[in-house]
Amino acid sequence: MRTMIVDEGRTDVLAWKCATQDFEFGTRLNVHESQMAVFFRDGQLIEVLGPGMHVLETRNFPFLRFFTKLRFGRYFHAEVYFVNLSVQMSLPWGTRERVNVMLEVEPGKAMPLDVGASGTMNVQPDPDQVKEMLVWLVGTGEELTAESLRDKFNSMLNTKIKTFLGRVLQLQHMNAFTLDQHLNDISQALFGVLEPEFRKYGVWLREFYVDAFALPEDNPAFQDARRLAEGRYIQHGKLDLEYELKLKQAEKEAQLARLEGEKTLVEADVAARANVTTAQGEAVRRSLEGITSVQEHQFATLDRMVDAGAAGGAGGAAGGGSGGDGSGLGDMTGFFGDVMKMGIGLEMMRNMGDVMKDAMNGAGQAGANMAQAASMSGNAGAGMSGAGAPGAGMPGQGMANPYAGQNPYAGQNLYAPGTGQPAAGAPQAGVPPQPMSAPQAAGTQPSGWVCSGCGRENPADTLFCGGCGTRRPEPEPAAPSAWICGGCGRENPADTLFCGGCGGRRPE
Secondary structure (H helix, E strand, O other), rough: OEEEEEOOOOOOOEEEEEOEEEOOOOOEEEEEEEEEEEEEOOOOEEEOOOOOOOOOOOOHHHHHHHHHHOOOOEEEEEEEEEEOOOOOEEEEOOOOOEEEEEEEEEEEEEEEEEEEEEEEEEEEOOOOHHHHHHHHEEEEEEEEEEEHHHHHHHHHHHHHHHHHHHHHHHHOOOOEEHHHHHHHHHHHHHHHHHHHHHHHEEEEEEEEEEEEEOOOOOOHHHHHHHHHHHHHHHHHHHHHHHHHHHHHHHHHHHHHHHHHHHHHHHHHHHHHHHHHHHHHHHHHHHHHHHOOOHHHHHHHHHHHHHHHHHHHHHHHHHOOOOOOOOOHHHHHHHHHHHHHHHOOOHHHHHHHHHHHHHHHHHHHHHHHHHHHHHHHHHHOOOOOOOOOOOOOOOOOOOOOOOOOOOOOOOOOOOOOOOOOOEEEOOOOOOOOOOOHHHHHOOOOOOEEOOOOOOOOOEOOOOEEOOOOEEEEOOOOOOOOOOOEEOOOEEEEEEOOEEEOOOEOOOOO
């Protein structure tokens, strides 16, 4: 049975020499995951073995052939060191002497103080530099512990740390009573300074921490400065508290003002939406009634005119009586106001205005037509008495006009307005009247049409408005005519399918 060598060692030891020095060929050497084994022969490093089970035979390790030339029997002699690769945590360190540094004790005032530092560090053997660590730090010794490693680096730590603190604390103008606020920054800065020094010897500096600064608490001047700083800190704390309260109050007032502004904006938005809704409803109403805003404004204007005209017409009717020019004018004005009050559309009002204008012109021309008829009658017969005398055969007040239906110019103004001269086409003395066309004899003219866009009255023979270019609306289709039953001869409405008299079906 072959020999198995397992050497675990202590956890606080970084490197130690194996107790076995005479190895048998074929011996099994067990190396843990956190270890490395190093073979030495005659003071020279021959081989480094990593974690695993190793059988010491020449076919596995060519370096053993060196021993076969010198061996006598089954054994060979070698020195084996085991290296512990685990991290050594929290190794304490501290400066032996304090460094004199100018530190601020209050704003703008500094004093010399003796300052020291202490802390911990974490170290680990570098797997790539095991040879350097064994040669430079272990040598021919039996072991290398974490404490002995710290002692080896203690001088270097004191020199580097004191130099760094003396330079950095003074250049950064740090306050002596607030040094603890900078522990992390100072630790990282010192790690960058010390790590290369450890790496030179095959040791990996994993972390470096400054835990505390040592200040001269027994110095009377320093004690006085501390008391002053504490009093100032308390006073500043009160001021800071008052400032914080005022700041919170200002923030609260600003928030209330912001909420008030938002409320005003919401109210304005609601009012604007209400106005939009009202305008939309008004537009829908106008659309349903078939009028525009311009027409509605015209209606309102005409309404005010009618009110004013009604008041004036009432007075005129009371004063005019049944006179020629004023006869019925007040009644017609009142009727016009009533019609406007009933809400008749703009186009119908214009048509009615034309009808009333013709009626008033006809009333004003009645006297002139009667005088013309009397003159013609006087020239034609000799049996008539004085012109215009009552009872002499000439129409007068209370008498029927014997020429009614015979005068082709009845209802027309034969004299040009404002001139007293016969108008064009009026009969002249000694000239017989000319025959008139059917439309002229009937006293009718082709009616025009009113534009729905701008309200302009256009001639009947135009297709587009002369004011805005709107096309003339198409005439409404004629209503269906009634039908006569073939069975009983009864006339039935156009929308019925069966006769109301005999029940016969409407012919196709």
